[in-house]
Amino acid sequence: MIEGLERATRVLALFSSDVPEWTVSDVCRELNLPKTTVWEYMQSMTALGLLRRTARGRYRLGWRAFQLGLRARMTSEISGPARVEMAKLVEEYSETVQLVSRYRGEVVYLEKISPRSGVHVNVTQVGERLPANCTAAGKALLAALPPGEVRKIYADVEMQRLTENSIGSLAALDEELSAVKERGYALDVEETVEGMCCIAAPVSNEYGDVTWALSMSFLEYRLATQGEMYAQAVVDAAQRLCHPTERFRAGR
Incomplete structure (x- = not known):
């Protein structure tokens, strides 16, 4: 470099x-x-x-x-279709929805739509970065990597912890990523913000590589009663976003 x-x-x-x-x-x-x-x-x-x-x-x-930053957003192959799916989720569930990418051990928030009323999550503003090991979106993206690559990311970097519930060791992260692969989505239970949860699912590009994650944030008490419904909605929306370039070409 x-x-x-x-x-x-x-x-x-x-x-x-x-x-x-x-x-x-x-x-x-x-x-x-x-x-x-x-x-x-x-x-x-x-x-x-x-x-x-x-x-x-x-x-x-x-x-x-x-x-x-504006040009990157305007020319992104995912931004337009993502906002359509995100708006649908926000309208139906009245929760905050984000589109996220990853750079090394951090996630970057690319898009965000919040409901008109209710709780707004300030830490996930567009352009902000958070530790991948603490966030649902980060774990969804890390789970798509080979185990050896995840270890390289954290070989010389101490894992940041944002709350007492944040994952702080490679062993714990490996275990969590295995669970993410099995479920098909990632979960953050008060790991980023106390009192908040987040569910995220991976989104792949036209080559099949997991490049983004779609996530939904909500108050922790809703997890028990609405968590499964939220997870299915996020997974379905993320799957519709996979291969966005191919879908747009087919529709022209």
């Missing part, structure tokens, strides 16, 4: 809704890089529009980062 590109990507990855602003010193401490190096990178990224400098001398994501 090109070193400069890798470092620039690491800088961009620091920005989130929780921490939207960073100083050069903050980035230095977080990434353990020399101040002169970080300053040069952030100046170049600002000139390119990837970052912007505020009046207080701090940095935020710039217009080009926003533009690239």
